[in-house]
Amino acid sequence: xxxxxxxxxxxxxxxxxxxxxxxxxxxxxxxxxxxxxxxxxxxxxxxxxxxxxxxxxxxxxxxxxxxxxxxxxxxxxxxxxxxxxxxxxxxxxxxxxxxxxxxxxxxxxxxxxxxxxxxxxxxxxxxxxxxxxxxxxxxxxxxxxxxxxxxxxxxxxxxxxxxxxxxxxxxxxxxxxxxxxxxxxxxxxxxxxxxxxxxxxxxxxxxxxxxxxxxxxxxxxxxxxxxxxxxxxxxxxxxxxxxxxxxxxxxxxxxxxxxxxxxxxxxxxxxxxxxxxxxxxxxxxxxxxxxxxxxxxxxxxxxxxxxxxxxxxxxxxxxxxxxxxxxxxxxxxxxxxxxxxxxxxxxxxxxxxxxxxxxxxxxxxxxxxxxxxxxxxxxxxxxxxxxxxxxxxxxxxxxxxxxxxxxxxxxxxxxxxxxxxxxxxxxxxx
Ligand SMILES: Cc1ncc(COP(=O)(O)O)c(C=O)c1O
Numbered sequence: 443x444x445x446x447x448x449x450x451x452x453x454x455x456x457x458x459x460x461x462x463x464x465x466x467x468x469x470x471x472x473x474x475x476x477x478x479x480x481x482x483x484x485x486x487x488x489x490x491x492x493x494x495x496x497x498x499x500x501x502x503x504x505x506x507x508x509x510x511x512x513x514x515x516x517x518x519x520x521x522x523x524x525x526x527x528x529x530x531x532x533x534x535x536x537x538x539x540x541x542x543x544x545x546x547x548x549x550x551x552x553x554x555x556x557x558x559x560x561x562x563x564x565x566x567x568x569x570x571x572x573x574x575x576x577x578x579x580x581x582x583x584x585x586x587x588x589x590x591x592x593x594x595x596x597x598x599x600x601x602x603x604x605x606x607x608x609x610x611x612x613x614x615x616x617x618x619x620x621x622x623x624x625x626x627x628x629x630x631x632x633x634x635x636x637x638x639x640x641x642x643x644x645x646x647x648x649x650x651x652x653x654x655x656x657x658x659x660x661x662x663x664x665x666x667x668x669x670x671x672x673x674x675x676x677x678x679x680x681x682x683x684x685x686x687x688x689x690x691x692x693x694x695x696x697x698x699x700x701x702x703x704x705x706x707x708x709x710x711x712x713x714x715x716x717x718x719x720x721x722x723x724x725x726x727x728x729x730x731x732x733x734x735x736x737x738x739x740x741x742x743x744x745x746x747x748x749x750x751x752x753x754x755x756x757x758x759x760x761x762x763x764x765x766x767x768x769x770x771x772x773x774x775x776x777x778x779x780x781x782x783x784x785x786x787x788x789x790x791x792x793x794x795x796x797x798x799x800x801x802x803x804x805x806x807x808x809x810x811x812x813x814x815x816x817x818x819x820x821x822x823x824x825x826x827x828x829x830x831x832x833x834x835x836x837x838x839x840x841x842x843x844x845x846x847x848x849x850x851x852x853x854x855x856x857x858x859x860x861x862x863x864x865x866x867x868x869x870x871x872x
Contacts, residue, residue, distance in 0.1 A: 548788035586611075738853060
């Protein structure tokens with residue numbers, strides 16, 4: 443490819459075909475395991491909502507849970523039909539409910555915050571660190587009130603917040619830490635696997651994740667009380683507690699994981715280390731290539747930590763390049779790299795929080811709190827969304843270095859043709 447003479451497709455009014463090939467982690471091993479399981483005539487779910495043998499699920503669900511315990515080196519894993527329901531149960535398992543507040547990040551999928559709200563507790567949004575994208579510990583500390591019971595921290599993009607600082611805040615204020623580890627299984631913070639730092643954590647097995655079984659989630663903890671309460675919340679515990687010793691009141695549901703999903707998840711877990719290792723290599727190459735450009739800020743991980751790069755965030759130095767992010771993204775899309783702007787809308791800006799209304803017929807539980815959800819409360823998260831961040835998955839297999847090079851080359855040419863793009867920007871605005 444002659445990169446010296448090549449211009450930009452957008453300037454020629456063209457759109458090139460998509461470059462990136464989709465990532466898929468399941469294959470022959472999962473298929474064979476499913477066929478073998480089906481041929482065995484086993485039940486598709488081993489759960490029953492009564493105290494007894496079947497209260498904790500079927501053979502495959504339990505096998506998966508033992509695998510997850512061994513992967514994370516923890517005492518208890520409890521599977522769920524999604525990370526969303528596992529997060530909900532983790533809040534409930536900590537005994538958090540009406541009148542309580544949980545400090546969390548606005549820069550995450552909605553499930554992080556709704557898991558708090560669905561327990562009728564109040565999410566309080568702290569800002570994020572502009573390099574790690576996880577919670578900024580100082581901002582968290584400013585959000586703490588006498589009602590705060592926990593910090594729901596998000597291990598976003600495959601990496602982590604500064605857990606030493608976050609744990610110090612939690613310790614000072616006697617708070618629990620829930621790790622939303624949906625995106626970061628296998629990543630390490632200063633010698634500890636993410637997901638094992640907080641009191642309880644949750645990983646996701648949904649279709650978008652590094653390993654997946656369609657839908658699913660697993661809660662992990664070293665605290666037996668949390669694990670037992672999570673099991674009750676998962677499977678209509680209100681019925682079972684009559685027959686259990688030392689029971690506490692619980693309002694359960696059906697958050698159970700199916701055997702068939704567990705069969706696939708077991709196979710996926712065998713691949714996780716290798717899949718992560720490969721992503722880390724490819725993402726490292728992308729970082730090296732992006733570092734050649736003075737108007738982008740690559741995703742740099744501190745030396746004593748790792749990321750598993752769920753996605754790869756890139757910040758543009760908008761002042762230096764002198765283009766709107768919208769123009770950069772349009773140019774990248776025309777080159778065959780469709781790239782979303784921002785990541786997610788910071789959660790406090792969603793109608794749920796702006797209107798302070800979770801139910802059509804009631805203002806509860808928002809009427810119990812005066813916490814602000816105004817624009818401006820989390821300036822870093824808002825800047826990422828409105829101005830500077832894009833993300834890519836171009837480093838994921840089956841894409842290789844050729845695709846990464848082509849992506850970086852497209853960004854390089856955007857810098858090179860910035861004057862022409864500025865004219866394009868002005869003409870498309872007028
Ligand atoms: C950070 C985060 N938390 C929670 C979830 C919810 O996961 P699930 O779809 O398994 O419920 C996701 C899913 O994308 C996520 O990225």
